[in-house]
């Protein structure tokens with residue numbers, strides 16, 4: 001099974017969707033490989049739902065083509081597309097029992113009665129809710145209802161599972177649990193899944209691939225590691241995790257490194273990707289977690305590292321981490337997050353901060 | 368909750384006293400009146416006897432009017448349901464920004480007196496009314512078509528009066544159906560029509576049954592459309608009451624007919640509630 005995966009199970013070619021004068025999706029090209037879980041991630045209104053609804057057939061693209069398994073589906077009506085859809089509000093049929101809800105899709109697929117019963121039982125076991133067949137949806141909790149919705153969608157063995165913020169109606173703890181459940185189920189069944197969310201943690205923790213969107217455009221696609229550690233533009237770096245930005249100019253190259261002079265004159269060394277040449281203006285990005293802070297008097301500079309000095313301005317605790325804002329001599333602030341188990345600094349402490357060149361990234365200046 | 372048990376009653380008391388004074392007391396008067404004797408001349412004589420009720424069932428004349436009333440009411444219900452569901456469904460599916468204006472248009476007839484609206488049908492259906500005038504002008508007819516003073520005209524009058532009630536009741540129910548249910552059904556393999564049958568229709572039943580009951584009860588108690596648009600053979604039970612009380616001043620007999628109608632409608636509403644659950648209707652309206 002795993003050997004012959006179709007790398008383009010779902011394919012978008014130049015998809016554009018306009019609602020009147022609003023462009024919800026702009027020139028989208030995207031391939032989704034069989035058996036993977038792909039997340040569409042982006043802020044509210046960036047067109048994630050619209051993109052998902054176009055696959056489902058609930059919305060027609062203004063331009064471009066959508067293919068599933070190599071077949072152009074633009075003109076195939078919704079009910080013939082064999083897709084499983086999960087909605088934010090569960091969308092269980094309130095007047096039908098759980099059994100009838102889960103069996104709903106099988107009714108339209110010429111499955112005989114004994115088979116239906118077997119499949120429904122299996123699906124309910126898979127979502128770990130066996131024995132609720134006779135209940136009504138209103139008699140289940142939100143998390144349970146969403147599991148039934150999941151069972152209803154997977155029982156028809158869909159080509160693609162489409163989920164539009166399926167967890168956002170659940171409370172924090174339940175969401176975490178359901179997230180793992182969806183993840184496990186997806187891997188167990190190997191069903192190609194497109195998952196819409198604006199929660200970066202959700203996206204980072206469960207995706208095989210993340211597609212970061214903004215204003216209807218795809219900004220970057222890649223594994224969670226790629227989009228998190230190698231953002232290729234300002235928005236992606238800013239949207240995923242806490243990043244620091246500084247503008248500067250490439251002033252030279254040295255071995256594997258590019259030297260960048262920042263506005264305040266500091267020279268930073270960054271790993272050379274070949275993307276920038278001497279004299280180019282660039283934006284330096286460093287994740288807040290990548291810095292190490294030291295007491296100034298205990299600090300011995302390492303020539304391999306970048307470092308600067310500053311004063312702690314603000315400190316707050318976030319779970320197992322401590323978040324600091326360090327003020328530099330020229331007044332700019334740098335956001336640093338360090339683990340709780342390292343030394344904890346007080347507001348007003350003078351610190352030296354260091355970061356390895358491999359944790360620094362350069363982006364083109366956006367105008 | 369630690370609410371004091373009398374509190375809801377205290378809050379309800381203004382409306383309860385209004386209902387009591389304006390509804391319960393007059394109904395009691397009518398019930399009492401229905402047992403009185405009618406004097407050949409002068410004031411009616413207080414009594415407790417069932418003569419007025421016996422008179423109603425003496426021959427088939429009066430019960431047949433009751434049966435006709437129920438038949439016309441059922442016909443109206445069916446017409447309203449068919450003609451009301453379709454526009455209500457249209458409003459539900461419409462994504463138009465002008466939906467609220469369309470809904471307001473449904474209410475528009477209420478701004479014109481019911482009597483005027485009923486009378487205006489004479490100008491449309493009458494021998495020299497709009498339809499006949501046009502058909503004769505166009506040379507399609509030589510003689511005017513007689514369309515007034517029959518049951519069809521009465522039904523027309525009832526329909527234009529009651530259709531908005533049905534549309535609004537059904538619409539409220541439809542509006543409560545999450546559109547993602549339809550989308551879920553479609554994605555699971557339903558055609559548009561199957562999704563309607565499987566999801567929309569059953570979930571709109573509370574509105575349908577509320578609308579039907581309302582139309583039925585309002586038809587059974589109406590007297591204007593049959594009076595204005597019906598012929599002598601189209602009288603309904605309310606016309607009979609009207610004629611007995613206003614026409615022949617026979618208060619005791621008129622009261623007895625009223626009580627019979629009241630009891631009959633009471634039984635119907637009760638049974639309906641029992642099997643279709645009006646409580647359910649109120650739940651969905653919340």
Ligand SMILES: Nc1ncnc2c1ncn2[C@@H]1O[C@H](COP(=O)(O)OP(=O)(O)OP(=O)(O)O)[C@@H](O)[C@H]1O
Nearest residue numbers: 019022023024043044045046047048049050051198
């Ligand atoms: N039916 C519609 N008619 C008009 N405009 C629409 C319609 N649906 C979506 N839009 C617009 O298209 C854009 C993208 O909307 P979409 O719902 O796809 O965003 P989203 O990324 O899912 O956002 P969210 O995270 O808030 O759900 C928005 O500007 C929205 O206003």
Ligand SMILES: [Mg+2]
Nearest residue numbers: 048049050164
């Ligand atoms: Mg959305």
